[in-house]
Amino acid sequence: MQAVPPGATIGILGGGQLGRMLALAAARLGYRCHIYAPEADPPAGAVAAQVTRADFTDRAALARFAASCAVVTYEFENIPVAPVAELAATVPVRPGIEALRITQDRLLEKRFCQQRGIATAPFRAVGSAAELDQAIAELGLPLVLKTRRMGYDGKGQAKIAKAEAAAAAFAALRSDELIAEGFIGFRRELSVVLARGADGRIVSWGPVQNIHRNHILWRTYAPARLDDRLRNDAERIAASLAEGLEYVGVLAVELFDCGDRLLVNEMAPRVHNSGHWTMDAAVTSQFEQHIRAICGLPLGSAERLCDAVMENLIGDEVKTWPALLAEPNAKLHLYGKAEARPGRKMGHVNRLYPLGQAPQL
Amino acid sequence: MQAVPPGATIGILGGGQLGRMLALAAARLGYRCHIYAPEADPPAGAVAAQVTRADFTDRAALARFAASCAVVTYEFENIPVAPVAELAATVPVRPGIEALRITQDRLLEKRFCQQRGIATAPFRAVGSAAELDQAIAELGLPLVLKTRRMGYDGKGQAKIAKAEAAAAAFAALRSDELIAEGFIGFRRELSVVLARGADGRIVSWGPVQNIHRNHILWRTYAPARLDDRLRNDAERIAASLAEGLEYVGVLAVELFDCGDRLLVNEMAPRVHNSGHWTMDAAVTSQFEQHIRAICGLPLGSAERLCDAVMENLIGDEVKTWPALLAEPNAKLHLYGKAEARPGRKMGHVNRLYPLGQAPQL
Numbered sequence: 001m002q003a004v005p006p007g008a009t010i011g012i013l014g015g016g017q018l019g020r021m022l023a024l025a026a027a028r029l030g031y032r033c034h035i036y037a038p039e040a041d042p043p044a045g046a047v048a049a050q051v052t053r054a055d056f057t058d059r060a061a062l063a064r065f066a067a068s069c070a071v072v073t074y075e076f077e078n079i080p081v082a083p084v085a086e087l088a089a090t091v092p093v094r095p096g097i098e099a100l101r102i103t104q105d106r107l108l109e110k111r112f113c114q115q116r117g118i119a120t121a122p123f124r125a126v127g128s129a130a131e132l133d134q135a136i137a138e139l140g141l142p143l144v145l146k147t148r149r150m151g152y153d154g155k156g157q158a159k160i161a162k163a164e165a166a167a168a169a170f171a172a173l174r175s176d177e178l179i180a181e182g183f184i185g186f187r188r189e190l191s192v193v194l195a196r197g198a199d200g201r202i203v204s205w206g207p208v209q210n211i212h213r214n215h216i217l218w219r220t221y222a223p224a225r226l227d228d229r230l231r232n233d234a235e236r237i238a239a240s241l242a243e244g245l246e247y248v249g250v251l252a253v254e255l256f257d258c259g260d261r262l263l264v265n266e267m268a269p270r271v272h273n274s275g276h277w278t279m280d281a282a283v284t285s286q287f288e289q290h291i292r293a294i295c296g297l298p299l300g301s302a303e304r305l306c307d308a309v310m311e312n313l314i315g316d317e318v319k320t321w322p323a324l325l326a327e328p329n330a331k332l333h334l335y336g337k338a339e340a341r342p343g344r345k346m347g348h349v350n351r352l353y354p355l356g357q358a359p360q361l
Numbered sequence: 362m363q364a365v366p367p368g369a370t371i372g373i374l375g376g377g378q379l380g381r382m383l384a385l386a387a388a389r390l391g392y393r394c395h396i397y398a399p400e401a402d403p404p405a406g407a408v409a410a411q412v413t414r415a416d417f418t419d420r421a422a423l424a425r426f427a428a429s430c431a432v433v434t435y436e437f438e439n440i441p442v443a444p445v446a447e448l449a450a451t452v453p454v455r456p457g458i459e460a461l462r463i464t465q466d467r468l469l470e471k472r473f474c475q476q477r478g479i480a481t482a483p484f485r486a487v488g489s490a491a492e493l494d495q496a497i498a499e500l501g502l503p504l505v506l507k508t509r510r511m512g513y514d515g516k517g518q519a520k521i522a523k524a525e526a527a528a529a530a531f532a533a534l535r536s537d538e539l540i541a542e543g544f545i546g547f548r549r550e551l552s553v554v555l556a557r558g559a560d561g562r563i564v565s566w567g568p569v570q571n572i573h574r575n576h577i578l579w580r581t582y583a584p585a586r587l588d589d590r591l592r593n594d595a596e597r598i599a600a601s602l603a604e605g606l607e608y609v610g611v612l613a614v615e616l617f618d619c620g621d622r623l624l625v626n627e628m629a630p631r632v633h634n635s636g637h638w639t640m641d642a643a644v645t646s647q648f649e650q651h652i653r654a655i656c657g658l659p660l661g662s663a664e665r666l667c668d669a670v671m672e673n674l675i676g677d678e679v680k681t682w683p684a685l686l687a688e689p690n691a692k693l694h695l696y697g698k699a700e701a702r703p704g705r706k707m708g709h710v711n712r713l714y715p716l717g718q719a720p721q722l
Contacts, residue, residue, distance in 0.1 A: 006682060006695045024385055027408045030682075030695025030708065047388045049407035283690070283713070292686070301689040305666055321367060321391075325653070328662040329644070334367045334391025347391065352644070 004070045004295035006030030009049070011069030011091070013056065013084070015042025017335040017345060018271050019075035021279070023047045025287035031295070036065050043335045044075075056080055066091040073249065073294050077104040077269050078150050094198075094294040095249040099269040102245065106179045106266065107148045113264050116244045118237050120264045121256075122182040129170050135180035136163055142183040147175050155215075159183070184263060186256035188361075190224050192238035193275035195289040196247045198296040203289070205282055205302045207234040209361065210254070210274050213314075216343060220310040221361060222277045226257075233262050241267060250275065250290040273312065273345070280331040280350040281308035307358035309351045318346035329353065365431045365656035367391030370410070372430030372452070374417065374445070376403025378696040378706060379632050380436040382640070384408045386648035392656075397426050404696045405436075417441055427452040434610065434655050438465040438630050439511050455559075455655040456610040460630040463606065467540045467627065468509045474625050477605045479598050481625045482617075483543035490531050496541035497524055503544040508536050516576075520544070545624060547617035549722075551585050553599035554636035556650040557608045559657040564650070566643060566663045568595040570722065571615070571635050574675075577704060581671040582722060583638045587618075594623050602628060611636065611651040634673065634706070641692040641711040642669035668719035670712045679707035690714065 004010070010026050012019045015037030023033040023044050032049040035042060038056065045051040050068065054061035056079045066072065066087045073094055074084070081104070085097045102108045113120045124135035126145065136143065141163065147156035158169040170178070189212065194204035209224035210217055226234070238253040241264070245251075252272030254265040275286035284292075284300030292299055313320070318340050324332045327349075334347035353359070365371070371387050373380045376398030384394040384405050393410040396403060399417065406412040411429065415422035417440045427433065427448045434455055435445070442465070446458045463469045474481045485496035487506065497504065502524065508517035519530040531539070550573065555565035570585035571578055587595070599614040602625070606612075613633030615626040636647035645653075645661030653660055674681070679701050685693045688710075695708035714720070 003683070007697065007699065020388070024388055024408070027381070027385055027697065028694055030697045032407050032697065046393050046410035047385070047408050283692070297683075298687045300686070303689075322364070322658075325661070326659045328664075331644070333389055336368065336388065336391045336393065338368065 008070035011072035014075035015044040019044035021287045026291045099245045103269040121184045124180045126178040127176045139182040144181045148177045188257045190255040191274040193252045195250045196242045197299045203299045203302045217273045220274045222308045249293045277308035277310040307353040313347040315342045369431035372433035375436035376405040380405035382648045387652045460606045464630040482545045485541045487539040488537045500543040505542045509538045551616040552635040554613045556611045557603040558660045564660045564663045578634045581635045583669045610654045638669035638671040668714040674708040676703045
């Protein structure tokens, strides 16, 4: 693969905060960014050389966009595969179409893990109320019923504790493309964010521990405190998935730590909220690393310069910015979103600590 | 002073790499930037929400620009004072007009140092060939004849070694606003980059050592190796100048280390090339700090996380980017300039070292 040299234009599908932070990292390396997003005034647009406002299904707009870019990436996985695949015929799209297709569908994702010999929660495809009853019979209760696609931050899912509640849960999700997952009694949630280069080299920032509130990531502790065996397992699992996908770019793998073993929860084919700490505490941030990978440049060092605790600023929490700016070891990141709606990610703060001295959970 | 909150628009006069890096730092804190520059496609424009292309003397364009901004700053000092002063009637301009007026004129700058009791090279105002002869008689030879304004990277100056060469040097500079400076036999060049907040608090990154090639900064070693007395002198001098100017923002003070004493060479009322190392090696970069200061936010910590050697990439040196990207401890910054003309600053690289372990000169 020919490297995409600095000065070239990188296309980013999606204009949210991840696209914004990718664009900032790309600019540091001398690239121009072209943001493609359906919404008006996307956060990434204010820091990009060019913005196209159009739907992800607008093939003419996508073709014009592709013609302006040396390489295209996506900042979220819930975009339709077909038009992106069409675009990939004229410009390299990284990570590839296959990674997009698999990771945007919980069922394909879990089957992919199975094929790689990687453990997940037990699961069943559910397309009807009858199949849900069958899944309950096989997996037991409680279980979690989820839409296969478009779910995020706890949206599109329902926990079913009693068989009587199954029909209502099925009806509420209003889809015949569902997945039932056996309920996992995990100790904690981890993730591994890594990058795989165009040359196949993998560089990982190592496992971190994540705390959620209301199904939304609240805090990431970097590094996670893990014994060597689980740490190696986590790294091995994430690397195996990246290799299986012939992945190029940053990949996030969420894991359940069940004490004696790890289960894959889900993957994200992109930079990830649990990797935001790398912006201030690692030699190379996940955003720069993703740009390096998709441009065919050598990956940078993932060495940790300090320990970090990342905390998301959700909705009105962003109003604490004056206090955060006054904390000497805190690095504040705001996404430039005008309206602080409840549940909306408005920014994050990375609190830095000397190596080995981050507060523990 | 009321703080300018994140989400507001910051105006930047000038669209070069300093404006670009300011805009990137502002974006991280959630601000929008409006770049005002005379040239087409300025480097800062590609990362800003808005760009105005107009001359610095275009009062109507400046007025429209001011109306869109909550605060205005400048990324270089060679802009005419009068239109900026007019603009300051409608929007806060930081650092102030007085700092701009004094630092863009070598004669006013040296007189200002004198008033503060701070040593510089001996100097004389030169407006005619006769005054130059007088200056030679008083200061001795060699001396350096410089234009009072618009000089940078060694442009607009001539070293005079023999009295016979004086007339030709005077004619070549084609100006009657000159300054003659006694030649200084210094051991090395240092600089102090600091920030002064709207509350008067001063935070300094400490003295660094600079190496020039062809009158252009080549490398900065951070920190400079200095004994406590000279280190304290350097900090005291820089702080005194910032206070004297009632400065708000990042200020750079270049110093000659003459072994037993320090002389001020010049000041820059802005972020400075010798502060670029702070982007990767300090808790708060000079760019973020300048944004904090001009927005009336608390200043961040200037703590050094690692030692650093910054190297500019001048002209064709930018072509070494593939090798630089492969260095594990190097952070590459490219400015997105299309054409690598000789002498043009195309980017820089910060090489990081554990504290106390940077290579020495």
